[in-house]
Amino acid sequence: MFIKKITKTNKFISTRQRRAVALFIITGLLLSAVFSIFSNPIPIETPEILLLTSIFSIINFKAKTKITTLQKLTVLYLASICLNQTALKYFSFKLADFEITIPAVLLTLFLFAIAFILRKTKHNVTPLEPDNKLPTCALTLAFAIIICHSVLLYPMLKTFYGYGYEYSFKSIVNILLFLSICCFLWPELEKTKIRQCLGFLFIIYFLTFAITKRIL
């Protein structure tokens, strides 16, 4: 009886926690979506493709594993596109004599981080299957390529033109932001409901893009 009670409590915590995680992530992406609809730094020439893939991401397939991983990757890609729209927008405010500028994407990332911490602190969260773990060696290689090239280019550009690191440094910081997105979002996409909720959000988002593009 006592054991049953504990299991029930754990189950309750797990459901509540799952909802909280989903809420944080969806709020974050919703904020980015609203931002990017008003400011459109990257032109999406054919939003219909992204609309179709958003529909693909919400389908429940009987055969899992490979297709599910591709669906997760699709949602991750669409979320990255959505966040990329806000990556070049900044909040600036004055604190004493200093003007502080924060990239808008950090706000979304902050909500992702809360969701990630919430998920990690509880013991009753099921661990990821080895097949569904984000291949860390590939991520490391991808970032090593960009960082090594930037470091290599710095002395060359500095010697020949007197400038070097400014642009590369911005690019590296931006890429690191996207690394965080991959790390925060990938484990959450394990849950089908979160993936489907995000899929619906992207359907609305890219449908808006497709319609407004036609009007313009």
Place this chain on the structure above:
Amino acid sequence: MKNISKQKNNFLTNSQDSRLPKAALMLASAAIILSAFHFFPYENNKFTRMANLSTIAIIIGSLLLLSASSRKTYRKKIKNLLPHISVFAYLLINLLSSAFAFSFTRALSFNAKLILFFLAAYLLFNLAISTEHSLKFIFGAAITAAVISTSACLLSRFALNIERFGFHQSPYKYATYTAPLIALSSSYLLLKTDKKQKLLAILLIIAAFISAGSIGLPLAIIAGLTATFILTNKKSAKKTIIITLTIGIATVLLSNPTSKSSPFKDCSLHELDNKNLKQRYIEWQAEINLLQKRTASGSAAGCINDYRSKFYYRLPKLNTLKTFDQNGWLTVAAETGILGLFSFCWLFCHHFKTAVKNIKNNLSPKTKSYAISCLSALIALAVANLFSSIQFNGILIVFVLIIALIKSSNRLFNEVPKC
């Protein structure tokens, strides 16, 4: 110890089923050997550049696979030969990135090429390699292609005095095509006991060093053969590698540095005026700059030229950029965004791990030579990709061949055959 030579694949359970792998083996070998001729004889025709002889062989093979897949028994077998999820992930990101293409048709044709090679050619190669004998046959085809390409280059550059690299017009394309093939075939031949085969390997390596027009070719061969040197236990092979590489490096160092197609010019930091930075490095910077604004989307698959010039920030003073003088890794990142680069790295990492696993699991020295040469070729491919792109038309086949060889040798030597 496993008796690997007697091990048979599921396809060879009866004589009727063995027809498809045999036909696949013929078409795959033809595609590999014909790829050495690049776009010959219709280099200036856009249509024949897309549908060159090698691609035609793959198209015929894919039609054969399509007709075979209508049968239920084959459908299941073909399904088992599909590439790893990382390949599908890479294709998916490429397809999605076409939403951002300035020229949709260009992105579409690039994606069609990727799908044809990563799915149709991969399946054809995988289907062709059903026994150790057929694996040996495919290695033979790769050696033939390497010999044709290198000897044609030597002939055109030194006997006919033509400013081209055999069947390839660009030194970068020649380097990216030849380097992995040379690493694959020379590693395989050097690990053999036959002296004639060893001599062929030595000649191939030296010929490649002499004919190099881009620094990518010698560097990729050195990287590939260093891997073979580390992984093999054969002392004679180690000695031969050291001697051959020393001769090769000496030939490059002794070559005329003022010659138009000297590899020295390719790796120098500055232009001929000694004032300006070589445009290759400005291009690299532009590709990284592009990632700041288009981190997620990129410029769309195959469409880097539509956007690259907008991201120079300081225009190159001397426009000396030769065609195909790119960096494959950065091009993937700039074209398909950070997730595209991630999936491309995933593809590489997965096949690298599989190749290492093949070497670890292979107890027989005979089968180990296949595994070592595949890893050596993959490393050479990764290095060659720094100085050009392995995704160009006519070169992509080598990349697909190497990943198919790694996967099929893993299937042949590590998996227990089903009864």
